Structure formats: structure tokens, C-alpha cells
Amino acid sequence: MTDTKRIYLDYAATAPMLDAAKEACVEGFELWANPSSPHGDGRAAQAMLENARRRFKQALGWQGDVIFTSGASEAIQIALTKSKPAIQFVSPVEHDVVPRFAKNAQPIPVDGNGMVVPANLNHLLKGVEGPALVAIQSVNNETGVMQDLDTLAKVVRDRGSYLLADCSQSVGKLPLPDADLIVVAGHKFGGPPGVGALLVKDLRLLQADGGQEQGYRSGTQNLPYILGMTAALEAPANWAGRAAELRQHLDDAIRKEGGAVIADKSPRIATIASYHMPGVAANTQLIKFDMAGFAVSAGSACSSGTLKTSHVLEAMGIDPQVAREVIRVSIGRDTSRAQIYAFIDKWKSIFAEARRV
Numbered sequence: 210m211t212d213t214k215r216i217y218l219d220y221a222a223t224a225p226m227l228d229a230a231k232e233a234c235v236e237g238f239e240l241w242a243n244p245s246s247p248h249g250d251g252r253a254a255q256a257m258l259e260n261a262r263r264r265f266k267q268a269l270g271w272q273g274d275v276i277f278t279s280g281a282s283e284a285i286q287i288a289l290t291k292s293k294p295a296i297q298f299v300s301p302v303e304h305d306v307v308p309r310f311a312k313n314a315q316p317i318p319v320d321g322n323g324m325v326v327p328a329n330l331n332h333l334l335k336g337v338e339g340p341a342l343v344a345i346q347s348v349n350n351e352t353g354v355m356q357d358l359d360t361l362a363k364v365v366r367d368r369g370s371y372l373l374a375d376c377s378q379s380v381g382k383l384p385l386p387d388a389d390l391i392v393v394a395g396h397k398f399g400g401p402p403g404v405g406a407l408l409v410k411d412l413r414l415l416q417a418d419g420g421q422e423q424g425y426r427s428g429t430q431n432l433p434y435i436l437g438m439t440a441a442l443e444a445p446a447n448w449a450g451r452a453a454e455l456r457q458h459l460d461d462a463i464r465k466e467g468g469a470v471i472a473d474k475s476p477r478i479a480t481i482a483s484y485h486m487p488g489v490a491a492n493t494q495l496i497k498f499d500m501a502g503f504a505v506s507a508g509s510a511c512s513s514g515t516l517k518t519s520h521v522l523e524a525m526g527i528d529p530q531v532a533r534e535v536i537r538v539s540i541g542r543d544t545s546r547a548q549i550y551a552f553i554d555k556w557k558s559i560f561a562e563a564r565r566v
Contacts, residue, residue: 234433331364374392376388377397378397471522490534
């Protein structure tokens with residue numbers, strides 16, 4: 210299979226930029242002044258930046274403030290290091306970047322389906338004196354599991370605490386949860402890489418320390434990319450039903466062939482799924498899929514030549530051997546039925562070959 214015929218099924222890692230986003234970026238490149246400069250050119254750039262902020266909030270239906278960042282990682286860093294509550298709780302299935310900035314956080318257990326149980330969260334917060342910051346991902350980036358954030362948000366609020374929701378995988382696909390802090394990644398929904406946002410319900414929750422973005426973030430705003438991200442968010446997103454149909458077909462085919470769907474009992478977003486191919490290492494699968502022209506990713510990470518079990522699957526209590534045989538497939542707005550059929554055929558071929566050996 211040639212490069213021109215490669216099939217991309219790794220949209221959870223990053224999605225291709227939409228044409229509207231590219232055009233908006235070009236518009237921003239033409240206005241190259243620093244939005245913080247006091248002269249006329251700087252004021253024009255600042256006006257465009259604030260117009261993008263207004264459009265961004267409107268597209269999301271967000272009534273609070275927006276801090277533009279260099280991506281989801283910086284948004285998470287700001288939320289975890291500048292929030293005023295000294296006590297933090299973090300679910301063990303968060304993105305890898307979260308533990309880097311929540312070093313002293315207390316863990317929130319998940320069940321075998323990867324779900325945070327509201328009663329368990331309530332029990333944890335019951336013994337806390339003063340407000341806490343609770344970090345729970347909206348949609349898991351490996352399994353696609355969707356947390357019941359509406360229920361969890363009520364638990365958090367009833368206990369006088371605050372909810373940080375990483376919505377990198379759900380913004381542009383699902384409504385925003387009722388959280389105090391929300392993380393956005395532009396490149397997950399067709400915007401450019403290297404730009405994101407932290408949505409803040411009440412800025413008093415954060416400690417300002419000077420710089421741009423009302424003093425909550427240092428560094429010149431990337432106006433072209435902010436415009437591109439905003440344009441991508443405004444683009445019609447009418448492909449969710451088709452994605453659900455494709456993912457269901459993929460789930461059914463994998464089960465039929467003797468594979469397993471990870472977190473099968475949980476509510477999952479239509480765009481992300483992890484699959485277990487018994488007896489075939491994830492690295493082996495990735496190599497064979499890549500050679501055949503398919504871009505997918507693993508449910509485990511390779512570090513220093515040693516296969517390390519995914520912390521998400523480990524937190525769910527999945528057997529380490531099974532976890533080492535899991536790959537992730539993620540669907541985007543350009544994914545076709547023919548591409549899913551082709552992937553299924555290749556999955557069957559790899560599994561059949563492994564069983565013969």
C-alpha cells in the first residue's frame with residue numbers, strides 16, 4: 210500500500226487541520242503585531258484576539274473566562290499549579306501529563322470499567338477539611354470511556370470543592386460538563402497543534418502571577434493559531450452519528466473474530482476504542498498495521514526498550530499480559546466505511562497469521 214493510500218485511524222492523537230482553520234491561520238499571519246503592544250498595530254491584533262475569544266466562548270456556550278494556552282498540557286499545568294485549593298484529587302486514568310503537575314494529589318479509584326464511582330468520590334471528599342480540586346477526565350484518551358461528569362460535578366460541588374475536567378477528547382464532540390475548570394486542545398478537533406485553552410468559571414479560583422491572559426499565563430499569544438482553533442470549533446460537526454455507526458461495526462467485527470473490546474460495559478465516545486488481540490503483542494500489531502498502511506496506536510507505551518503496561522489499563526485491573534496486547538483505533542470526520550472494512554480485514558489477517566504460528 211502506498212503512502213497516498215494510507216488509512217489514518219489515530220485521530221485521538223491528533224486530527225488533520227480543517228480548511229477553515231488553515232485559512233484563519235493565514236489571516237492571523239497577515240496581522241503580525243504583538244497583541245500586548247500599545248501602538249495601533251498592537252491594538253488591532255488585540256481587538257482580533259478578543260473577538261476570537263468572544264467567538265470561542267459562543268461556539269462552546271461558555272459563560273466564564275477563557276485563558277488561551279499553548280495546548281492542553283499548559284492548560285493542565287495552570288489549573289493544577291495555580292489553583293488555590295491546597296488539596297487535590299486525581300483519577301488514575303488521567304492523561305500522562307497530569308501526574309507531572311499533581312505530584313501530591315490523592316488518587317480517586319476507578320472500577321473495572323474505568324469509571325469513577327460517585328459514592329466512592331463522595332466518601333473521599335467527606336473526610337477533607339476545606340475545598341479540594343478534583344481532576345477527572347471527560348473522555349479517556351485510550352479507551353474512550355465517558356465519565357458521568359454531571360453526577361460527579363454535583364458530588365464535588367456538594368462537598369464545597371472544585372472540578373477540573375480535561376475535555377481534550379470531547380470538545381467539539383460532546384457538550385461541556387458543568388465543571389469549574391475545563392481543558393481544551395485545539396488539534397483534537399481540526400485546529401492547529403500547539404494551541405489550546407483553559408476555561409475558567411471564576412478566575413478567583415486561580416492565583417495570578419503576572420504576564421499575559423489577565424496575568425494567568427506568560428508568553429505572547431499565538432494569534433494565528435488561536436484564530437485557527439476558533440474557526441475549527443465553529444465548523445459544522447455533523448458526523449457523530451456516522452462515527453457511532455462505524456465504531457459499532459468495528460466492535461462487532463472484533464468480537465466476532467475472537468478479539469475483545471476494552472471497557473465494553475462502559476459508556477464510550479464514538480470516536481475512540483481499544484481492542485485486545487489475544488496472543489499478539491501491541492508492538493507487533495503496530496508494525497504490521499503500519500507496514501500495511503494503517504496508522505493506529507498502542508494501548509501501552511514503550512519506554513527504554515521495555516514494554517510498559519498502560520497506566521489506564523492497570524488502574525482498571527486489566528491483566529498485564531492482556532494490556533500488552535491492546536491497540537487503540539480512533540475515528541475522525543474523514544473516516545469512511547471502506548477504511549473500517551479494510552482495517553477489519555487486516556486485523557483478521559494478523560490474528561489468523563498469529564494463530565497459525
